[in-house]
Amino acid sequence: MFAPPVNRLIGELAKLPGIGQRTAQRLAFYLLSVSDEEALPLADAIREVKETVGQCEVCFNLAVESTCRICQDERREGTVICVVEQPGDVIPIERTNEFHGRYHVLGGALSPIDGVDPEDLHVTELLERVSANGVCEVVIATNATTTGEATALYLADALRERSPDLAVTRLASGLPVGSDLEYADEVTLGNALRGRHAL
Ligand SMILES: [Zn+2]
Secondary structure, eight states: OOOHHHHHHHHHHHTSTTOOHHHHHHHHHHHHHSOHHHHHHHHHHHHHHHHHOEEOTTTOOEESSSSOHHHHOTTSOSSEEEEESSGGGHHHHHHHTOOOSEEEEOSSOOBGGGTBOGGGTTHHHHHHHHHHTTOOEEEEOOOSSHHHHHHHHHHHHHHHHHOTTOEEEEOOBTBOTTOOGGGSOHHHHHHHHHTOEEO
16 A cells, blocks of 8 residues: 555554554654654664573573673572563562562463463473572462463472472462553552462
């Protein structure tokens, strides 16, 4: 319908989560309407993150160096690990100021229907970290969704089998059922962390 470069931009924008065809069109026309100085920093920012940001080799959080800032921070307790699904889940937990341990990012949640099995997540690495480093508690902070709950139960079993003395805890309820961690407010999430219980 439009010139090929415009169609291409709309097509790329429409692939973003939560952006439908109409919003993609609106954003594309916005970008066409502003100056180069206003539009191009977006393209540069996308290129820069893709070229410089990778995964922490310890916890799989986002990292600019080989390990992330949390893993590099000596003041963080190494004996407690909080397990989350995605790197974006670290941020709301950090905002609560209730957690001073370290993280482990799984890279998703178990979902056999969608073909996501334990081998597709960073489960082995978690089990290795826990048995190697004197970890005494693993807080499972996967989402309060069907797949998040199934993942929590699977991990609790796997962790207990490997390290019988380990405390495996889950965030307290109070988080909206069926919702993703990233949408929880800090107060609710802080309460859920403080009230975590054994799995
Ligand atoms: Zn890390």
